[in-house]
Amino acid sequence: xxxxxxxxxxxxxxxxxxxxxxxxxxxxxxxxxxxxxxxxxxxxxxxxxxxxxxxxxxxxxxxxxxxxxxxxxxxxxxxxxxxxxxxxxxxxxxxxxxxxxxxxxxxxxxxxxxxxxxxxxxxxxxxxxxxxxxxxxxxxxxxxxxxxxxxxxxxxxxxxxxxxxxxxxxxxxxxxxxxxxxxxxxxxxxxxxxxxxxxxxxxx
Amino acid sequence: xxxxxxxxxxxxxxxxxxxxxxxxxxxxxxxxxxxxxxxxxxxxxxxxxxxxxxxxxxxxxxxxxxxxxxxxxxxxxxxxxxxxxxxxxxxxxxxxxxxxxxxxxxxxxxxxxxxxxxxxxxxxxxxxxxxxxxxxxxxxxxxxxxxxx
Numbered sequence: 573x574x575x576x577x578x579x580x581x582x583x584x585x586x587x588x589x590x591x592x593x594x595x596x597x598x599x600x601x602x603x604x605x606x607x608x609x610x611x612x613x614x615x616x617x618x619x620x621x622x623x624x625x626x627x628x629x630x631x632x633x634x635x636x637x638x639x640x641x642x643x644x645x646x647x648x649x650x651x652x653x654x655x656x657x658x659x660x661x662x663x664x665x666x667x668x669x670x671x672x673x674x675x676x677x678x679x680x681x682x683x684x685x686x687x688x689x690x691x692x693x694x695x696x697x698x699x700x701x702x703x704x705x706x707x708x709x710x711x712x713x714x715x716x717x718x719x720x721x722x723x724x725x726x727x728x729x730x731x732x733x734x735x736x737x738x739x740x741x742x743x744x745x746x747x748x749x750x751x752x753x754x755x756x757x758x759x760x761x762x763x764x765x766x767x768x769x770x771x772x773x774x775x776x
Numbered sequence: 777x778x779x780x781x782x783x784x785x786x787x788x789x790x791x792x793x794x795x796x797x798x799x800x801x802x803x804x805x806x807x808x809x810x811x812x813x814x815x816x817x818x819x820x821x822x823x824x825x826x827x828x829x830x831x832x833x834x835x836x837x838x839x840x841x842x843x844x845x846x847x848x849x850x851x852x853x854x855x856x857x858x859x860x861x862x863x864x865x866x867x868x869x870x871x872x873x874x875x876x877x878x879x880x881x882x883x884x885x886x887x888x889x890x891x892x893x894x895x896x897x898x899x900x901x902x903x904x905x906x907x908x909x910x911x912x913x914x915x916x917x918x919x920x921x922x923x924x925x
Contacts, residue, residue: 601831606909643868645813646905649861650831681868693858721907728868729812733907750909752831 603736603751605758610745615714617675617706620687625704627743634670634766635739636759639720641678642690643728647752651734656694657756658763659701669767672701675714677722677732679705718745740766806880809873813865814880822884832861840885851878 614628627635638655640648652674659672674691676682682690687703696703705711715722715732723731736754738747747762817836819825822843824836843851855874858864865874 643813643863643865644905645816645863646828648905649863653833653861678868686867689864693864719909723907726812727870728865731907732905733909734905735909748909752905 601751601753603734603749603754605754605762606748606750608737608745608748610717610719612739612743612745613713613717614743615710615717617704617710617714618684620684620691620698620703622684625702630671631743632741634741634763635673636670636736636763637673637675637718637739638736639675639677639715639718639722639732639734641676641728641730641732642682642686643678644730647734650752651736651754652690652694654753654756654759655701655736656696658759659697661756661760662700662763666763666767667697667700670700670763672696674701674703675711675718676703676705677711677715677720678724678728678730679708679711680724681728719748738762738766740769802880802883803876805873806876806883809869809876810880810884813869813877817862822881834860836862839881843881843885848878848882851881 612627614626616627617625619625636655636658638651640651642648655672655674659667662670674687676687682705684705687705691698691701691703712722718735718737720733720735721731722733725731734750734752736749736759737745738759740746746766749759815826816828817824817826817832818839819829819836822839824838826836829836846854852874854862855869855877856864856866865877869877
């Protein structure tokens with residue numbers, strides 16, 4: 573009888589055990605590449621140095637935009653690490669024509685000095701990578717334009733679309749990578765395809 | 777009379793002991809802050825086997841061993857300022873919440889593996905950064921085409 577109870581307890585323990593993280597592991601590596609063709613409206617935000625930032629000033633450049641927040645315990649560290657890999661792989665000539673942006677999804681916490689510390693931790697070259705924040709209303713317009721959903725769940729805890737987007741020289745969103753870690757080579761290939769497009773032509 | 781007094785003193789001592797004992801263990805705040813911010817990488821026991829761990833380029837360390845060699849100030853600094861891919865939780869977390877996280881890390885390193893406590897946080901944990909792209913604007917259909925309708 574005692575063995576029967578022991579067996580029952582062990583069965584219950586092992587029945588609960590395998591649930592562990594398989595049950596709540598929705599994340600997959602990489603990112604899904606999607607094609608889009610969406611005009612991006614000009615916007616004004618604040619960069620990591622507290623200086624005004626105008627999207628209009630990037631005219632003629634290819635822009636890589638990632639949406640993340642600094643205290644994210646989920647995919648954002650991977651998104652930002654992927655962006656760092658992309659920046660590292662760009663040649664000096666390409667860096668002059670490609671701008672990276674990380675737009676916060678948590679303006680409550682991500683003030684300029686927080687973003688500056690975040691960028692430094694990831695070894696960002698601020699000459700071609702800006703970390704942007706701003707008033708919630710201004711950010712909401714940007715999120716909506718890029719199709720990014722943002723839902724605050726608590727202080728420093730935000731659910732959002734894990735998007736990295738490529739915007740062409742004519743300010744059209746052309747590629748979106750949805751997921752924690754876009755493949756560096758795929759992003760580089762798309763960046764170079766957009767760089768190769770003439771100012772007056774569009775790939776599709 | 778003396779017996780009553782002794783009983784009161786005894787009960788008071790027991791009450792204080794219970795409070796102290798509770799302070800050394802885990803509480804709801806510690807569970808919550810750990811489940812929200814640490815669980816996805818560090819796992820339920822601190823072993824570094826969270827759902828996100830497999831996606832990281834460098835596996836999270838088994839902190840049950842590493843924290844034994846660190847002071848509270850060192851652990852607080854790691855939580856507040858971040859380390860590697862681990863985010864800096866200051867200023868998102870208030871000092872009292874960082875203390876809760878620190879105590880939870882100490883608790884897990886002291887008490888070892890615990891399989892079941894985190895399961896009620898499932899919904900919360902999977903909610904992070906999971907809003908699909910297409911639900912907001914419908915990117916399968918470019919906006920200008922949608923406007924034509």
